[in-house]
Amino acid sequence: MANPGPDITAAPLQVSELFYSIQGESTYAGYPCVFIRLAGCNLRCSYCDARYTYEEEPRLMTVEELLAFTRRYPAALVQVTGGEPLVQEQVYLLLEELMWEERLVLLETNGSIGLGRVPTAVVKIMDLKCPDSNMSDRMNLENLKLLTPADELKCVISSRSDYEWAVSLLRTHIPAMEKPTEIKRRVKILFSPVTERLSPELLAQWLLDDGLQVRLQIQLHRILWPRKTRAF
Numbered sequence: 001m002a003n004p005g006p007d008i009t010a011a012p013l014q015v016s017e018l019f020y021s022i023q024g025e026s027t028y029a030g031y032p033c034v035f036i037r038l039a040g041c042n043l044r045c046s047y048c049d050a051r052y053t054y055e056e057e058p059r060l061m062t063v064e065e066l067l068a069f070t071r072r073y074p075a076a077l078v079q080v081t082g083g084e085p086l087v088q089e090q091v092y093l094l095l096e097e098l099m100w101e102e103r104l105v106l107l108e109t110n111g112s113i114g115l116g117r118v119p120t121a122v123v124k125i126m127d128l129k130c131p132d133s134n135m136s137d138r139m140n141l142e143n144l145k146l147l148t149p150a151d152e153l154k155c156v157i158s159s160r161s162d163y164e165w166a167v168s169l170l171r172t173h174i175p176a177m178e179k180p181t182e183i184k185r186r187v188k189i190l191f192s193p194v195t196e197r198l199s200p201e202l203l204a205q206w207l208l209d210d211g212l213q214v215r216l217q218i219q220l221h222r223i224l225w226p227r228k229t230r231a232f
């Protein structure tokens with residue numbers, strides 16, 4: 001069936017910024033990527049480094065305008081991020097249209113909103129907010145059942161107590177965390193230290209000591225551009 005095209009009567013989206021860069025996180029780190037950073041967030045994490053997404057006045061852009069931006073970079077991945085992208089109803093239309101254009105789409109989401117309406121082919125990269133974020137009680141743990149081996153679960157770790165909380169929760173929901181043979185059969189799990197709060201070296205040692213088959217994530221963009229605090 002041919003794509004009828006985006007509904008031009010649909011309300012515009014609130015956009016924080018658009019840019020083309022190297023993907024800095026997830027198992028797609030290192031690939032060229034177009035970023036659509038939507039404005040607004042329903043959480044207030046203690047370590048948030050993207051406050052501008054909910055403190056600055058957003059730009060209003062239609063789905064068609066966002067698609068036009070992504071078409072400038074036809075070979076790149078497209079990441080829809082925020083803020084929290086799922087707080088805007090029109091994001092589902094945007095995701096559908098990007099799928100029609102046969103893009104590899106990554107959706108970065110904070111884990112508090114149900115993922116049931118996200119198109120299956122979209123790669124979901126969901127945060128697991130640990131207690132030091134002050135937002136762990138906002139997690140929608142039903143989402144864990146919807147994550148497939150194509151998706152990713154990012155545990156954002158500030159401290160030893162965050163680490164222990166995350167490991168305990170994952171052991172409850174995800175079997176055989178120590179078995180390498182399970183890696184390809186379950187959601188990809190990444191442990192990411194909060195910059196300024198926890199050294200990657202210490203987190204690496206904890207993972208080695210416990211023999212957990214999870215991936216240590218270091219933010220590549222902070223290594224490439226250490227003085228940049230945001231894209232623009």
Ligand code: SF4
Binds near residue numbers: 043044053
């Ligand atoms: S979910 Fe992300 S954008 Fe929202 S408050 Fe937390 S860190 Fe900031």
